[in-house]
Amino acid sequence: MIENQIEDGFMTFTVVEERLVAAMAVLWRSGDRERAWLRGSTLPIWREVVAEHKDASPDDAAIVTCALTRVEVMDADEAMGWVAAWVPSGPTRRVVGVVLSYLASGNPRADWPTIWARMGGKAGGWTTEGLRKRYGRSITIICEKLNAKRSGGLSVSTCKIDRP
Numbered sequence: 001m002i003e004n005q006i007e008d009g010f011m012t013f014t015v016v017e018e019r020l021v022a023a024m025a026v027l028w029r030s031g032d033r034e035r036a037w038l039r040g041s042t043l044p045i046w047r048e049v050v051a052e053h054k055d056a057s058p059d060d061a062a063i064v065t066c067a068l069t070r071v072e073v074m075d076a077d078e079a080m081g082w083v084a085a086w087v088p089s090g091p092t093r094r095v096v097g098v099v100l101s102y103l104a105s106g107n108p109r110a111d112w113p114t115i116w117a118r119m120g121g122k123a124g125g126w127t128t129e130g131l132r133k134r135y136g137r138s139i140t141i142i143c144e145k146l147n148a149k150r151s152g153g154l155s156v157s158t159c160k161i162d163r164p
Contacts, residue, residue, distance in 0.1 A: 016139055016143045112128035112132050
């Protein structure tokens with residue numbers, strides 16, 4: 001749980017981010033078809049619409065999942081609950097989802113030009129700096145809310161940003 005990952009009694013930006021990336025990896029490993037939106041593909045939905053599609057594709061094969069432990073599922077549910085509770089829905093949550101997906105796919109750091117392109121580039125009306133700030137503020141809010149819970153409701157800026 002969280003207790004073994006905190007520094008000096010507080011959650012840091014990096015710890016919160018790592019927990020969210022781990023939760024994204026658990027979601028990818030689960031067989032839940034409702035989470036298909038995380039992969040950015042609409043093909044499974046299209047097959048629902050076009051019922052007369054007869055050719056079997058590799059995507060139609062039974063989902064084979066790695067066994068998930070109860071602890072992994074509980075940790076993932078807890079971390080995604082943070083996003084649901086404290087990150088505003090809409091574009092902000094989409095930015096967080098795209099960045100977490102990017103990090104969960106094995107990239108050590110967010111490459112903002114790539115994320116900018118995934119968010120629609122110029123047509124999306126974003127800048128790389130705007131995306132970075134929106135993501136940073138979202139993780140910081142989660143961090144501060146968790147630290148406020150641990151400290152009995154004090155909501156002073158307690159999130160230590162421990163990365164450059």
